Amino acid sequence: MAHHELSMPITEAQARQLRVNDTVTLQRTLYGIRDATQIHMFYGGRTTRFDLQGHAVIHTAPNVRKVDRSEKNPTGYEPVCIGTTTSDRMERFTRPLMRDYGVRVIIGKGGLRDDSLAALNELGGVYLAIVGGTAALETTWIEQIEDVDLDDLNPESLWKFRIRDFGPLLVAMDSHGGSLYSELKQGQAEKRAKVLAKLGIKST
Helix, strand or coil: CCEEECCCCCCCHHHHHHCCEEEEEEEEECCCCCCCHHHHCCCCCCCCCCCCCEEEEEEECCCCEECCCCCCCCCEEEEEEEECCCHHHHHHHHHHHHHCCCCCCEECCCCCCCCHHHHHHHCCCCCEEECCCCCHHHHCCCEEEECCCCCCCCCCEEEEEEEEEEEEEEEEECCCCEEEEHHHHHHHHHHHHHHHHHHHCCCC
């Protein structure tokens, strides 16, 4: 288990250095993305002007406030509460995000499934987990909303955040087939089988 400080964007080699149970702190840039954003990008034929190659995305639809444009708030938005949503709904987008846009890091809650794990292995990426209920803390790691695209989908726009010391986050799925969620599922199955055996019930 090791801690990694990563200034985004990163290379495939850097992504493959990360292993399950490592921790990561991100610097510089993070993109916010959610269901509607990706539905429009992959099913609606829309594209983004952002270069996501080597970058990290976080599953979020942030709570923001409209303000006058300024040096501090160049987009006319300031962050109010930027939390993380459940990743499972966005399972189908992991592979195209990595394949078509070069995304290396996905941040969310609750984990992803087998096809995402395969995509992380084949294309070189990681899934970083955030504990639920930490939105207020996460917001302190975001210095500015630098830019926004596809903003007609607001709040499920594509957000570009300037970040500082974003983390530590836990590597929950890596590019070597490691998954804390698979390990947890296996452990639960083994415990269940033992309990059933003690009760004299055949496991099915």
